[in-house]
Amino acid sequence: MRNAEVVAMLEETADLIEIAGENPFKARAYRRAAEAIAALQEPIEELVRTKRLHTVEGIGESIARDITEFLQRGTTTRLEQLRAKYPPQLRTLLEIQGVGPRTVAMLYDRLKITTVDELEAAAKAGKLAKLPGMGEQKIRNILESIQVWRRQQERVPIHIALSLAERIVAALQELPEVIAILPAGSLRRWKETVGDLDILVAARNTQPVMDKFTKLPEVQKVLAHGTTKSSVLMANNLQVDLRAVEPESFGAAAQYFTGSKAHNIALRNLALKHGLTVNEYGVFREATGEKVAGETEEGVYEALGLVWIPPELREDRGELEAALKGALPRLVTLDDIRGETHSHTRWSDGAATVEEMARAAMERGYEYIAITDHSPPMGWGVKPDDFRKLIREIRQVSDRLGFPVLAGIEVDIASDGSLHMDEDILRQLDLVIASVHSAMKMDMDAMTRRILKAMENPLVHIIGHPTGRLINQRPPYEVRVDALIEKARETGVALEINGSPERLDLNDEHARIARDAGVLLSIGTDAHRTEHLAFMRFGVAVARRAWCEPKDIVNTRPYTELREWLSARRR
DNA sequence: GCCGTTTTCGGCCCGACTGTTTTCAGTCG
Ligand SMILES: Nc1nc2c(ncn2[C@H]2C[C@H](O)[C@@H](COP(=O)(O)OP(=O)(O)OP(=O)(O)O)O2)c(=O)[nH]1
Ligand SMILES: [Mg+2]
Ligand SMILES: [Mg+2]
Ligand SMILES: [Zn+2]
Numbered sequence: 132m133r134n135a136e137v138v139a140m141l142e143e144t145a146d147l148i149e150i151a152g153e154n155p156f157k158a159r160a161y162r163r164a165a166e167a168i169a170a171l172q173e174p175i176e177e178l179v180r181t182k183r184l185h186t187v188e189g190i191g192e193s194i195a196r197d198i199t200e201f202l203q204r205g206t207t208t209r210l211e212q213l214r215a216k217y218p219p220q221l222r223t224l225l226e227i228q229g230v231g232p233r234t235v236a237m238l239y240d241r242l243k244i245t246t247v248d249e250l251e252a253a254a255k256a257g258k259l260a261k262l263p264g265m266g267e268q269k270i271r272n273i274l275e276s277i278q279v280w281r282r283q284q285e286r287v288p289i290h291i292a293l294s295l296a297e298r299i300v301a302a303l304q305e306l307p308e309v310i311a312i313l314p315a316g317s318l319r320r321w322k323e324t325v326g327d328l329d330i331l332v333a334a335r336n337t338q339p340v341m342d343k344f345t346k347l348p349e350v351q352k353v354l355a356h357g358t359t360k361s362s363v364l365m366a367n368n369l370q371v372d373l374r375a376v377e378p379e380s381f382g383a384a385a386q387y388f389t390g391s392k393a394h395n396i397a398l399r400n401l402a403l404k405h406g407l408t409v410n411e412y413g414v415f416r417e418a419t420g421e422k423v424a425g426e427t428e429e430g431v432y433e434a435l436g437l438v439w440i441p442p443e444l445r446e447d448r449g450e451l452e453a454a455l456k457g458a459l460p461r462l463v464t465l466d467d468i469r470g471e472t473h474s475h476t477r478w479s480d481g482a483a484t485v486e487e488m489a490r491a492a493m494e495r496g497y498e499y500i501a502i503t504d505h506s507p508p509m510g511w512g513v514k515p516d517d518f519r520k521l522i523r524e525i526r527q528v529s530d531r532l533g534f535p536v537l538a539g540i541e542v543d544i545a546s547d548g549s550l551h552m553d554e555d556i557l558r559q560l561d562l563v564i565a566s567v568h569s570a571m572k573m574d575m576d577a578m579t580r581r582i583l584k585a586m587e588n589p590l591v592h593i594i595g596h597p598t599g600r601l602i603n604q605r606p607p608y609e610v611r612v613d614a615l616i617e618k619a620r621e622t623g624v625a626l627e628i629n630g631s632p633e634r635l636d637l638n639d640e641h642a643r644i645a646r647d648a649g650v651l652l653s654i655g656t657d658a659h660r661t662e663h664l665a666f667m668r669f670g671v672a673v674a675r676r677a678w679c680e681p682k683d684i685v686n687t688r689p690y691t692e693l694r695e696w697l698s699a700r701r702r
Numbered sequence: 703g704c705c706g707t708t709t710t711c712g713g714c715c716c717g718a719c720t721g722t723t724t725t726c727a728g729t730c731g
């Protein structure tokens with residue numbers, strides 16, 4: 132599958148078109164095509180082979196020709212011509228805040244600057260001052276932006292972003308002018324990582340809010356400071372954008388600031404078809420300018436003939452079409468979750484006892500919890516003899532508490548696809564999660580075969596964290612997720628949405644494909660301490676972004692139904 | 703470059719902030 136390469140080619144083409152100063156709509160066309168292919172689940176080669184490239188929205192004759200040529204010779208004539216004019220390493224300069232395609236082109240045309248270091252040197256040597264439109268302030272800003280660029284950090288995982296946002300919201304809440312606050316952007320959409328924090332406030336008098344926001348104690352640098360919008364860089368190098376509107380526009384502003392950008396553009400295009408125009412202040416009739424909505428988000432969507440769309444779905448992946456037809460899914464909620472399917476205790480690498488985990492589950496209002504400690508060969512795995520004792524303890528605790536505690540295991544899948552635990556023990560267990568923890572550097576076919584073999588084992592109920600990725604730390608191991616999904620459909624084995632915020636595995640996109648295939652999913656927190664049971668909200672968020680309804684999630688089922696599913700696998 | 707319940711040509715989301723501009727281009731959300 133060469134989709135990622137094609138996406139990179141199209142993005143480079145788009146960037147270089149902009150730098151070259153060609154029609155910006157052409158650049159947008161290339162960018163839209165890149166997005167469409169990034170969202171594609173099928174290998175692009177297959178689309179080319181079966182002559183279906185044109186069926187992809189945003190791919191016409193020229194881009195189809197580019198893609199075909201790229202797959203044959205690894206580059207395109209279009210790209211070669213652009214590269215001859217502007218070297219591709221110029222694209223790095225675009226990462227510097229405030230430096231866009233026009234500036235990059237001028238820096239190259241006039242000074243042959245191609246790297247950040249050269250730009251810095253030229254600025255310090257006073258060479259930029261000769262350029263048109265380059266005043267002292269602009270040069271100072273570029274130098275400062277280069278420093279920020281050098282410290283630039285990766286995208287922030289959602290659980291960290293949530294707590295940072297809470298602190299800022301609390302500070303803004305103190306301001307007397309603030310009537311309402313809403314953390315928006317990718318955070319409100321529950322994306323797994325966020326690039327910045329986007330916070331919306333309602334206020335009658337917005338200027339003092341902006342003034343006080345830019346003077347918050349943790350602010351390292353003020354990037355912009357206007358009457359309705361400001362941006363700051365916090366001490367931890369996280370950017371925070373604040374937008375303020377009057378209460379009459381709060382709904383429209385919430386819609387705008389929640390995004391995504393692609394959703395906004397699609398929504399605004401839909402409005403135009405109805406003679407309406409949408410901005411962050413409201414929905415207006417194009418002809419008269421009359422305002423028809425804006426105070427609430429529901430009102431904005433309603434004015435366009437849509438039902439309100441949950442933020443998690445706002446990615447322009449079919450949600451507008453579904454909302455038009457009134458066919459949005461009834462997304463699963465935290466309240467729908469009836470129990471925990473993946474947890475650890477001191478018997479392996481957890482911090483709590485079986486009883487503590489069970490009591491914590493009861494406190495959450497669950498109907499059941501499965502204790503699923505590790506198997507060998509991990510050093511902390513429970514050895515077969517100890518596992519018999521662990522099972523006894525689980526039964527005793529369950530009896531004592533009068534609360535269903537399932538005896539489970541997270542068994543390691545060996546390189547050959549066999550399970551690292553005695554079969555007689557697996558038979559005694561109520562719930563078996565099988566997952567990969569070792570020998571992750573296998574080639575794609577071998578890894579896929581390994582997991583498929585485990586799925587064919589009738590003792591296995593769930594495949595845990597199916598791709599093994601750790602957010603910002605480790606890429607997924609190479610595996611054909613579509614093959615796992617197909618096998619899950621065939622066998623009835625559930626795939627896990629691991630809700631541990633460093634994993635979130637399956638991710639939203641894979642979980643959506645699984646759901647569309649009718650595959651059952653299990654949301655487990657992989658709790659290693661009692662507090663980790665609260666990670667369930669992150670797992671639910673992934674499921675919601677995957678369009679999952681309660682019926683798609685096995686642990687929305689009541690205890691008896693869960694037991695029926697578990698034993699049905701064994702027959 | 704793409705696309706079509708108004709179009710095969712003429713649009714393409716829409717607005718805030720900044721710096722250097724004397725009326726707005728560039729960049730970003
Ligand atoms: N209409 C419109 N809205 C935009 C545009 N760019 C950004 N927005 C809106 C939608 C975004 O969700 C919101 C915040 O912008 P961000 O750049 O912070 O993006 P977002 O938070 O979605 O993703 P992030 O995790 O920050 O990369 O502003 C745009 O070009 N047009
Ligand atoms: Mg954002
Ligand atoms: Mg932002
Ligand atoms: Zn685990």
